[in-house]
Structure formats: C-alpha cells, structure tokens
Amino acid sequence: MYRPVDLARAHGLSAQAVRNYEQAGVIPPAARTASGYRVYTDDHAGALDAYVALVPGYGYSAAGEIMRSVLRNDLPTALAVLDTAHVRLQSDRETVDRIASAAVVLASSPPAAACPDGPVSVGVLAHRLGVTPATLRKWERAGILAPARSGTARSYSLDDVRDAELAHLLRRGGYLLDRIAAVIEQVHAAGGPGPLTASIEQWRERMTARGRAMLTASARLADYLSFLERTARDACVSSDM
Template identity: 50%
Template sequence: MRPIDLAREHGLSAQAIRNYDDAGILPPTERSEAGYRIYTPVHAQALRAFLALRGGHGHQQAMEIMRATNQGDTESAYRLIDAAHVALLAERGTRTEVAMALGSLSTTTPTPVHGRPLTVGELARRLGVHPATLRTWETAGIVRPERDRATGYRRYEPDCVRDAEIARQLRRGGYLLRQVAQFIESLREAGGADALRAFLDSWQDRLTVRSRNLLAGAAQLDTYLTLLDQTQQGRTAR
C-alpha cells in the first residue's frame, strides 16, 4: 500500500501520512528497492486507531498512546487511556455538582443593591453572618470584593453581593465551600442562572460525545493490538 492508499480512506493527504509515520504514530515501515515506503493493513489499522483516539484524547495524547503502543510499551498506553477516563469522570462529577447547586437555589431573586457599595459589616448584617465568614468566602474565591484605594477597606459591589447571597443559600443547604466556589465561578463564566442552565446542557452533550469518542478510540486500538499480536505470532511461527 502507498501513502495515498491510506490517506484516501480518511480524506487526508499523502504528506499527512508520511508525517504521521515520521512521528511514530504508525509502526515502522519497510522500503521498496526504489526507497518508497511500503504500508500494510496493519499500518492502515494504526491510522484508524490514531484518528479515533484523537476524537476522545486530543492530538497530542493520541499520538503518545500510539507511540507507546508501537514501541511495545502497552503499559504506558493503558495508563494514558486510564488517565483520560479518570479526568472525564472528575469533570462529570463537577458538572453534576454545579447542576445540583443550581437546582437547589430558591426561585427568589436577591434584592438588588442600589447606591454605594457595601462594607464588610453592612454585607454581614444583610446576610446574617459574621464578617469573618465573608473573609473566609473571599479566600475560597466565592466573593471578590474590591478595595477602597484611600482606606484599603473592602467594597462589595452589587455583583459581589449577589454572589454572597447565593453562597449563603447554598451553605445553608449543606454545600461545601469548594462546591459553592465551583458553582459561583460557573455562574460568572456563563453570565447568569439562565445562561448557566443552557451551558450545563451543552456541557452534558460534550461529556456524552467525549465518552463515545473514548469508546470508539478504544475499539479501534483493540483491533490494532489484535493485528499486532497476530502479526507477531505469524513471524514466530515462521
């Protein structure tokens, strides 16, 4: 098989195949008397495995998995695959925590703050908490007060007050500081509760797609490993 024969199946260029070969993504190739690379069905399956792995692991990690496999270091390849599943499970857990926190919030909209920013004492009285609690929340990244340039005192703007009121509600619901901080950060990035709901839906879709891609990559890699074993057994038999 020629580079173009491998490339045609995936809509790639022959140069891309040569690049993948040079990068160690494909197993070692033999050369014809004229110096051309000779590819086999094993190389074709290696390419399928790499492209499938790339969908779930990304280019760099898929390349590292294939390099390890082609070097006979399947233990390292398995570790990389396992690490991807662990990371995905952790991300899935984070998404679940954020969704649960959003669902636990009451439908009552916090009373808007008008006029000047609140001091730490004023906000503490508004929430019914100790000022030290607000400083703990600040350390955890839940609230981000500004500082008065003249006095150095904390100033809690309306968005900061909103975050503090949400934090109080979640803390009363039993959420840990880490969970509250994660939720508040997600809320900030999304741009509000409604936007966060849409973001959570798209986040779930991305997790589902990545899970399927990881499965597809594992299936193609398993087929490749089987071909490698069969090829090795054939050589041993001869």
C-alpha cells in the same frame, strides 16, 4: 501493501498527513522501495485506524502518547493515559451536575433579596453565609471573589453575593477552591445563572459525544492490539518451523 494515498483516502486525509503521522511516531516507520517510495502494510493501516479514532475522544496530545507507547511495547503507559482521560471526563460530569444544582438554587433564591440596599460589607456577607470574614478573603485570594476595595474595606455587589453563595454551595459539596474558581468563571462567561442553565445541556451533549468517541477509540485500539498479538504469535510459529 499500501501507498500513503491509500491509507489517507480511508480517513479523508492527505498523503502528507499520513507521512506526518509517521514522522510523529504515531504509526510505525514505513518500509521503502528501491527507488525510495514509502510502503505501508496492515500494521500501518491498523495503527492509523486507532490513532484517528483516538483523537476525537482523547485529543491529539493524549492520542499521540497512547500510540507511541503502544508502538514501543509499553502498554501500561498507554492504558494509564486512557484511564486518566476517563477520570477527567467523570470529573467534568460531576462539575456540570454541581453547576446545574447551583444554578437551580441561585435561580430560586436571587441575591437581590438578600441585600436590597445595595453592596454589603465583608461582615454582613460572612454572617449571611455562616462563614468567617477570613474565609471570604481566602476565596478572594483564590480568584473566586473580586469585591470592590476602598482602602482595606471590601464592598460586595449583588453579583459578588451571587458568586459567594455559589462558592459556599460548592464548598459544602467538597469542591476545592481552584475548581470553584473555574465554575465561577463559567458563570461569568455565560452571563449569570440563567444563561448558564441553558448552556448546561450543551455541555452534557458534548460530554456524551466525547464518551461515545472514547468507546469507538477503545474498540479500534483493541483491534490493533489484537493484530499485534496475532502478528507476534505468527512470527514465533514461523521461527520454530
């Protein structure tokens, strides 16, 4: 038997946090003493171990959905949430790899050499990339490009040309337009392809840490599922006696 503070200490939490997790349904409801105090068991301890381990790898929302699914005996839903998170992590890895490749290409072929005389028209840029002006306008609608406008005429700066070259590279790699827009946003946030290259390793380190956290969480969740299975078998044996 455990008090809230007993479970809390094992994870550096407050007793109130444990009560909050119970109210959120990520650990089973506690039994109560005659005087109304909560009493927890190994079942609660195992559930809390699993939930606390899930959060760093999967986030609060997914971790909560996983545990609530497990507690209502809906393992397929819990596994589907796990699978979705792993697919997303793999997609993030592929995104970073493509950004890294794009940064190398852009660094070795700066757009300044392509348009030394300054901004270029939609026709000039389309010819350089081997696409149609309609394609560039479509990229603009998707939030990938934001050229200056004078009436209906578009003017692409050196940065716009860089963005278009990066978009063209990613498009050839099979990226959807919304994903390309997200990559362009990262380039802008980093201050260009040079600073972007310096941040790529940090992204990879964070993804590695998340992958390790997922492994740890999967082990804790597997332990808890095994505990539930043993408890169910023991209950069946006791009822047959």
